[in-house]
Amino acid sequence: VVIQEDYRKMCKWAADYIAARIKAHGEDRPFVLGLPTGSSPIGVYQELVRQNRAGELSFANVVTFNMDEYLGLPQEHDQSYWYFMHNNFFNHLTDMKPENINILNGMTDDPEGECARYEAKIASYGGIDLFLGGIGVDGHIAFNEPYTSLASRTGVRDLTTDTRIVNSRFFGNDPGKVPAQALSVGVGTVTDSKEVLILINGHNKARALAATVEGGVSQKWTCSTLQMHNGAIIACDEAACGEL
Ligand code: GLP
Numbered sequence: 001v002v003i004q005e006d007y008r009k010m011c012k013w014a015a016d017y018i019a020a021r022i023k024a025h026g027e028d029r030p031f032v033l034g035l036p037t038g039s040s041p042i043g044v045y046q047e048l049v050r051q052n053r054a055g056e057l058s059f060a061n062v063v064t065f066n067m068d069e070y071l072g073l074p075q076e077h078d079q080s081y082w083y084f085m086h087n088n089f090f091n092h093l094t095d096m097k098p099e100n101i102n103i104l105n106g107m108t109d110d111p112e113g114e115c116a117r118y119e120a121k122i123a124s125y126g127g128i129d130l131f132l133g134g135i136g137v138d139g140h141i142a143f144n145e146p147y148t149s150l151a152s153r154t155g156v157r158d159l160t161t162d163t164r165i166v167n168s169r170f171f172g173n174d175p176g177k178v179p180a181q182a183l184s185v186g187v188g189t190v191t192d193s194k195e196v197l198i199l200i201n202g203h204n205k206a207r208a209l210a211a212t213v214e215g216g217v218s219q220k221w222t223c224s225t226l227q228m229h230n231g232a233i234i235a236c237d238e239a240a241c242g243e244l
Contacts, residue, residue, distance in 0.1 A: 001213055001233075001234045001236065002233060002234070002235045002236070003236055003237070003238060003241060004235065004236070004237055004238075005237065005238055006237050006238065006239075007043060007201050007202070007237050007239075008043060009237070010043075010199065010201055010235050010236060010237045011041075011042075011043030011044045011046070011047055011199075012043075012047055013235055014044045014132070014197060014199060014235045015043075015044045015047035015048050015051070016047075017197065017233070017235075018033070018044070018048065018130065018132065018197070019048065019051055019056070019057045021129065021130055021195070022057060022058075022059075022061075022062060023057065025061070025129070027061060029125070029126065030061050030062060030063040030100070030125065031061055031062045031063070031129050031130075032062075032063050032064075032065065032122070032125045032126070032127065032128045032129045032130075033062055033063070033064050033065075033128070033129065033130055033131075033132070034064070034065050034066075034067065034128045034130065034131030034132060034133070034185070034190070034193060035064050035065070035066050035067065035085065035089075035132055036066070036067050036132055036133045036134050036142070037066070037067070037068070037081045037084045037085065038134040039134075040134035040199040040200075040201055041132060041134060041199060042088060044132065044199065045088050045089040048089070048093075049089065049092040049093060052092075052093050052094055052095070053092070053093075053094060058095055059093050059095055059096040059097075060095045060096075060097065062096070062100065063100040063102070063125060064096075064100065064101050064102060065102045065118070065121075065122055065128060065185070066081060066085060066102065066103040066104065067131075067133065067141075067142035067143075067184060067185050067190075068081060068104065068142045068143045068157075068182050068183060068184035068185065069081045069082065069103055069104040069105070069106040069182060069183050069184075070106050070178075070179040070181075070182050071106050071111065071156065071179055071181040071182055071183055072106060072107070072179050072181070073106045073107075073179060074106070074107050075106075075107075079170050079171060080106060081103065081106075082103050082106075085101075085103060102118070102121060104118055104154070104183040104184075105183075106179075106182075106183060108183075111155075111156045111183060112155070112156070114183060115153075115154040115155045115156070115183055116154075118154045118183075118185070119153055119154045119189065122189065127192055127193065127194065128189075128192070128193035128194070129193065129194050129195065130193065130194065130195045130196075130197060131190050131193040131195070131196045131197070132197050132198075132199070133190065133196065133197070133198045133199070134198065134199050134200070135198060135200055135205065135208050135212065135223045136163055136166065136208070137162075137166060137204055137205060137207070137208055138160070138162055138163065138208065138221075139208045139211050139212060139220075139221035139222060139223045139224065140163065140222055140223070141187060141190055141198070141222050141223050142184040142185050142186075142187075142190065143157040143159065143163075143182040143184035144157065144184060144186065144187045144222045145157065145158070145159065145160045145163060145222070146160070146219070146220050146221065146222065147219050147220060148186075148187060148219060148222055149186075149187065149188075149219060150187045150188065150191075150217075150219050150222065150225045151186070151187070151188045152186030152187050152188055152189075153185075153186040153188055153189055154183070154184065154185045154186055154189055155183070155184070155186060156181055156182075156183060157181060157182050157183070157184045158180065158181055159178065159179070159180055159181065159182060161175070163178075164178040164180070187219075187222050187225055191225055191226070191228070191229050193231075194231055195231035195232070195233070196226060196229055196231065196232045196233070197232075197233045197235060198212075198223065198226065198232070198233070198234050198235070199235050199236070200212070200234055200235070200236040200237075200240045201236060201237040201239065201240050202237070202239050202240055203239050203240070203242060205236075205240045206239075206240050206241065206242040206243040206244075207243055208221070208223065209234070209236055209240045209241065209243065209244065210243035210244055211223070211224060212224055212226065212227075212234060213227070213234060213244070214244060
């Protein structure tokens with residue numbers, strides 16, 4: 001658990017960690033990076049973009065896999081995770097190859113097939129080197145809501161009412177406009193990664209942080225599974241530490 005004073009410092013620490021891993025990686029195969037959406041990673045993306053544009057960090061040998069996508073939102077919808085990732089990150093990088101960006105297709109006619117292909121593509125790269133993530137206030141990783149199996153793989157997920165209410169801030173404060181389902185990597189998909197780096201910031205995540213690192217390992221708080229992972233790092237700010 002890495003505690004930084006505030007959100008900005010947490011993001012700088014996480015971005016530097018990711019950059020160091022990418023730089024230390026050999027050229028013989030791509031560095032495979034798992035990525036999240038949400039407000040938590042925005043500062044990390046800004047810092048990675050800054051380093052890339054300053055010529056300090058290349059993404060030419062990086063392949064990315066995003067965690068999740070709303071089912072039924074087209075790429076151009078301003079709340080799709082495809083749109084978020086391009087708007088906040090990929091479009092600003094100087095040398096990210098579009099063919100190296102992987103995001104689940106929320107408009108697929110075959111959700112199960114789409115998820116199976118995603119898992120197979122991750123496996124074809126030899127797995128994910130580092131999965132960056134955030135968590136929901138209920139401790140969900142990606143869209144693996146409370147009581148999702150800790151061994152789960154990429155698949156279709158129902159969103160809880162709580163999550164739809166929390167995420168409605170991006171949908172005109174109307175939970176009914178938030179898609180009811182998403183495609184999401186599984187908890188097992190995340191924990192198969194060599195390293196997992198989870199960002200937890202702000203007072204509203206204090207209970208989730210305590211459950212993640214001090215509670216029992218339980219599918220009630222899917223993030224708690226990281227206690228069993230040898231390469232898991234929780235990067236947080238002081239505001240999130242109120243319940244520790
Ligand atoms: C969504 C995403 C999660 C993310 C969570 C928290 O539910 N599917 O991957 O961790 O939001 O978002 P925020 O960082 O905005 O609190």
